[in-house]
Amino acid sequence: MRESMLRRSLYTLCFLTWMAFYCPLLNAQDSGLVVIGNSEDVPSELDRRQLISVLRGEQQRWKDGGNVVLALMEPDTPIGRNVCTRVYNMSGNELQKYFLLLVFQGKARAPNYFDSAEELEAFVAKTPGAIGVVSQQTNSSVKVVSVDGNSTL
């Protein structure tokens, strides 16, 4: 009886240890994404189809005429990888090839890539028409763009 209790306790301990170490890793890879935009030009709401179209460089201008400016995390950062997978359904390599080809064709502007979310948010805050994706909003100068009525993707 005592042996089985000990074994159960040991299993519980192992499970809690696994949770403690592994879950933060899961969060870094799969946590929600937040779409942020400059307070000028960028609408406060988009549906997912519009968002994907914008982020794929298929839309040159916002409805009010301002330029669409893309701000993305470098694809080799954890957030960048998450965005590539969940938003673009591409690897980082595929995403960079996709945009290089579009720019080469003269059919889209190259996205602006950033190493840190702070830099990305600062860029979005000061650039009219800029839209980007981060893991959470920390800069109050940018607005959160809701997608299909949700504040996270």
Next chain:
Amino acid sequence: MNIRKCFLYCYLVYHKGIWCKFFNSISGYLKHKLINAIAGTLAVLLITTGTTLGQRTQIKGFAEIVTILDEDGKVSFGIGEQDLFITSELSNRISFLGETVFKFSPASPTDFNVSVERIIGKYNYTGNHNLLVGKHHTPINYWNDTYHHGRVFFPTITRPLLFQKDIVPIHTTGVSLQGLNLGKTRFGYDFMVGNGIGAGDSLDDNTNKSITAAIHIKPKDGLRFGLAYYSDVISGGPSHSHGGNGNGNHEHVRVNQHLLNASVAYFGKKYEVLAENIFAVNHNDSIGNPLSVVTYVYAGMRIKDKLVPYIRVDYLHFQQEEPYFAYDNTTAVLAGIRYEINFLAVVKLEYQYEHHDLTGDVSRVVAQFAVGF
């Protein structure tokens, strides 16, 4: 700094004589008028767009190194084109794109030629609709409008034979209207009026203008259907240079050319398919309307993350009365494998076989290392 780069580029192009010929051919008064008109137009566009200068300029390049094993067992190492590609945003609505190729040319005293492949000024007048002026790659077919001189993007080592046989009018200098990603099917259009075949980069050789009308849809990611029509009157005389698009080394009569292109492209995660077909009619009153059919089909399958075996079949068929294209019915097959190190470096190994009715069979093995930088 960015603007300086842009002007430096234009200055270099000027000194290669591309614009010199044109400016030297007109009188001083006309020159003055022309320069004023261009400067005035640019000023008006910049002012009306109401934005500041000093935007982003990006310089990229593409290059390739090839190794060829021919039928005689001779192995040759060679460098291909080096492509310099510049984009610059001059204002909120105006952007510039330049593509210049440096390539080996035994006819040149320096063994190299500089070729201006594209110089395009783009004015985005509303939404996804643009006005483009300059020297373009004619948007008549998928390959010409997609890969340009970026060898790292080519799914195979070489272009399809319809390029090598000069079926496609590769360049057009002129003006075009372009629409991109319109509506749910991502409809796009190009309507272009240009100097056409036989013209140089600065002057037309006749009073007729070429017309290109192209439409496409992209109903799902990676899938594109396209249809295009090209029409031009080609002056009689010797074959034309690459800049004006040639047809082999022979004299030809004046023809009215009509090209109809259909294309389907699918580049998915696992499968890749690209097929294009051109029906060409070179009409001449004394010869009639001989029909030429040229086509190619490419298929590839990604068997691993970076590894794509592929095959391509080219078929070129001309009628005997063909007055413009070099009459040499050709069937070609190539099979190869592509290893994508990353999006900027690709290695390909290919076996190529061509059967020419006139000149016989040719086969070779080619390896290519293509990079973007």
